[in-house]
Amino acid sequence: MTKVTFASHPYLLGFEQLDRLVERTAKAGSDGYPPCNILQTAEGAYRITLAVAGFASDDLEITLEANQLTVRGGQSEEAEGRVYLHRGIAARQFQRSFVLADGVEVTGAGLENGLLNIELRRNPPESIVRTIPINGKKT
Structure with missing residues (x-):
């Protein structure tokens, strides 16, 4: 089939x-981790917000390759001797990917209050009109 x-x-x-x-x-x-929001902030402008509580900026990596935006996170090993009575804040490694349309570029990123904000902007494509000659005939 x-x-x-x-x-x-x-x-x-x-x-x-x-x-x-x-x-x-x-x-x-x-898998939906970490949770995220995608917001249109203006015409052709977007913001991806990921909830990354407990992650420092050194624990996060943002890459863009072939229109795929990838956010990876992994916390460094914890100091020895810590004994958790309860551990409710997730600290696992993650990878979230977003596919961007042609013309969408990443304009910046920031980490504040446990939220990673990635700013995006869409640049409108130029309109090009071409006349195609038939059998080499010039028009």
Whole structure:
């Protein structure tokens, strides 16, 4: 049985990558940790906020590769001799990924009060109109 996707429509040419993107996005960060908000702050501007209580800026890493924004966190080993009677604040390693559209760039990031804020801005693409010659005929 053949898998039917929206990119298999005959008028959508070259969108195979979009199918792979949707599949990859469904897998990325599926466990929901750490919790996050995505906010539109203005026209074409967004903010991703992750709740990273207990993590210092040195424990976090933000990378952008091939339109995939990845946030990783891992706390350094704790000082020996600490005895927890109760440990309710999660300290496990994590990785959250977000797929960004073409033209969306990361403009900054900040950590404040246990919240990691990542600022994004979408730059509108330029509209280019070209006339295509037929059989080398100049128009």
